[in-house]
Amino acid sequence: MKRVLPALVVLCLLSACTQKRFAFEFAGVPVPGPDGPCRVHVAQEGDGQPGFRVTAVRLVPERIAKTRVEARGVNRWEIHGYEPDVRLILGSALSTVAGVVVTPVMCVKGLFTGWGEPDGEEAMRQRVVDSHLRSWLFMGYLWAPVDYDVLDRRRVIQETGTVREQKVWGDIRVTAMDDQGRSVETLALGDGHYRPDVTDALLESRTLYVSVSCEGDSDALSLDLLPWYRKHYELTPKEAAAFGRLEPHHRPYLLKLPPELRADFLALSTSERNRFAELLPLSAIRDPRAVDAALTAAVEGAPQPVASFDDDLPALLKASSTVQRDTRNWLFAMGIEAYDQTGPITYSRRSAELFTQVAMKRLGVPPENVFLLTDDGQSNIPELASRTFPATAASIKDQFRFLLREAAREDRIYLYYSGHGLPSLTQDSAPHLLARDQAPDFVHTDPFFRVDALLDALSQSRATEAIVFLDSCFTGGSDGSSAFGNGRAATRLVPKGIEVDDRRMAVLTAGTERQFSNMYPEKGHRLFSYFLMKELCHTHHTLESLFERVHDQTRRVSRARGGTQLQEPTLRGNGRLKLPGK
Incomplete structure (x- = not known):
């Protein structure tokens, strides 16, 4: 038995000092894949506002670059001089006990759970050093730093199956038209938020048609402007209902007139509203006296007694349904x-x-x-x-x-x-x-x-x-x-x-x-x-x-x-x- 034990020790030393070949792989940083299709969506801003929001994303598949390394182990070690002092003897005894206990436990754990993939070459290098040192723990006076030489390194890109959404800004095209078929300028407020440029021409329309496109994909929205008109110009329900019945070029007058004069304007006939618009430019709509004068002049004067009259009611009654x-x-x-x-x-x-x-x-x-x-x-x-x-x-x-x-x-x-x-x-x-x-x-x-x-x-x-x-x-x-x-x-x-x-x-x-x-x-x-x-x-x-x-x-x-x-x-x-x- 006394001869077997030294022989085993020598065999372990020779095995540890032999150069070993091994391979491992580790994952690098995510690598963006090729650009996918663009997806665009447009939605109303809400809260009674005339704006809209555009969301455009590109679908990008996620990939991971893995590196596979084949290496050869290198042992570089040296033996300290033997000095029989108390500390060295005590350290050797403790190292021998730890090596005998820890090394089998770690080996059993590796068999059942595996060692896992390292995060990189530095982590792998540290793992080899740790593994080698554990096998030499019973040699308390031995220091054996371990390294390896890389024989081959390959980079392999693998798909993860995950698709990421990447926002798109520069490739979006936004167009807007009113219900009169005229182009409407839009103001970009940032973060995909747009609003139309509110002009007198836009006030003639009730609906804004928005079209958004991005590399083949497109979306459209019909935006009802009446809720914003009601909120911004403080229209009553009756005035809002009358807005749709007005001729388009009469609508800005209703919106910009002082509230107390809107009923008089709505009471005018179509021809009288045309006359009113001729007499009063929109720039003077906030002057109550000018508006009042135009309303009066739009009506063909006060009625006077006449010898004959034009009663159109019998014809209207005849044409009506029974x-x-x-x-x-x-x-x-x-x-x-x-x-x-x-x-x-x-x-x-x-x-x-x-x-x-x-x-x-x-x-x-x-x-x-x-x-x-x-x-x-x-x-x-x-x-x-x-x-x-x-x-x-x-x-x-x-x-x-x-x-x-x-x-x-x-x-x-x-x-x-x-x-x-x-x-x-x-x-x-x-x-x-x-x-x-x-x-x-x-x-x-x-x-x-x-x-x-x-x-x-x-x-x-x-x-x-x-x-x-x-x-x-x-x-x-x-x-x-x-x-x-x-x-x-x-x-x-x-x-x-x-x-x-x-x-x-x-x-x-x-x-x-x-x-x-x-x-x-x-x-x-x-x-x-x-x-x-x-x-x-x-x-x-x-x-x-x-x-x-x-x-x-x-x-x-x-x-x-x-x-x-x-x-x-x-x-x-x-x-x-x-x-x-x-």
Whole structure:
């Protein structure tokens, strides 16, 4: 045994000193692969802004460069001189114990777990040194630094299967066009953020069309500018809805006009807006006085009484579609032009007769459900010969009571009145309608003709709904004159407000409590009635929609007359009531 142990030691020394060949590989830095395809996407900026964001990326496959090394081990070692001191003897003993314990453990671990790939040649060099030193731990007085010579080195590039996204900036092409087919300049704000250059020409458009391309790939976006217009120019919902109906060259005027003048601009006809644009450049749009002057000049002057008129409503009514008549619809129409004890209301009778024809064709009222009351009880409508009655106080009362008796549940009553309206001369100033044979000074003596009493009677009737049209002022004057024979100033009489059943009823009046009800001599009708009938010839799904158009047009024409002629129709009650039509 004493001879075997030294022989094993010598064998280990010879084995360790022999040059060994070995190979290893390690991974280097990632190597970018060839450029892949470009992918581009455009999206709206959001938050009510007119901009958009462009994202363009290139798909690049990721690769790793690995280096494979074949090497030959080199031993360079030296033996320290033997000096039998205590420290060397103790160190040798400890080294021998550590070598005997550690070396087998490390070998077993390597067999089961492997040594892993080194991160580079320096790490591999250190690993060889460590491995060699472990095998010589039992020789405490031996120092054997280890190195290797490289025999072959090869670089191998391998795909990892991972694709990276690399942002692209320089190869993007962005084009923008408005809905008029014109090119729009875009401003690059950085990080793929773009906004259009907002010019007066762009304000004529509602939609911006954006196209983005990048090396064969492209994307497009239709950008609605109206939300930004609403936010930036503080448009009301009504003004925003009107924006799309305007001619493109009129839209910048709506956006730049002072808010208090936009309603007047929208009330103009197309030809009047063209005239307005000719008179007022956009550069002067912020001057209220210049705008007001242009609005006035755009309308063809204040109307004057004429011997003949151009009534286009019969032709418009003829061209309109016919609504199916329904026996649940009723009409009570009063048109009083010639009064016994006060001045006339010009065109009231014409308007009432034509409104009756409009109601039969466009509101679905059958002739047998019509009550038409005129000055003399006559009309030019042949099929209503037996349904026309004189507009005296007694006749109005009788026919109204017949109406309330005939109307049933699920029915709708339309009431139309064109004639004098005035407040009573008593303390409450309650508004009244005036029958043909009544004296204005004593209208308060008959409570039947109080407007609130008539509305209350409709509300208490069996009919489910009632819609009332009152083409009359309630100041005691009309067409600029007083209804009272003693010369009272009509504009100083302020009637009491009208109360309406908000669930079942709606009331449209020709103006506010202090305003006159005007005639429209060019058309041969009352002003409010003309636009009411005109809009009824068009399709409106709700009473509120009808009222908006009637209000704007009536206000526009009356405003051109100036002074006290301004007339602004009102709507009280349930404006959501549906209107028949197709």
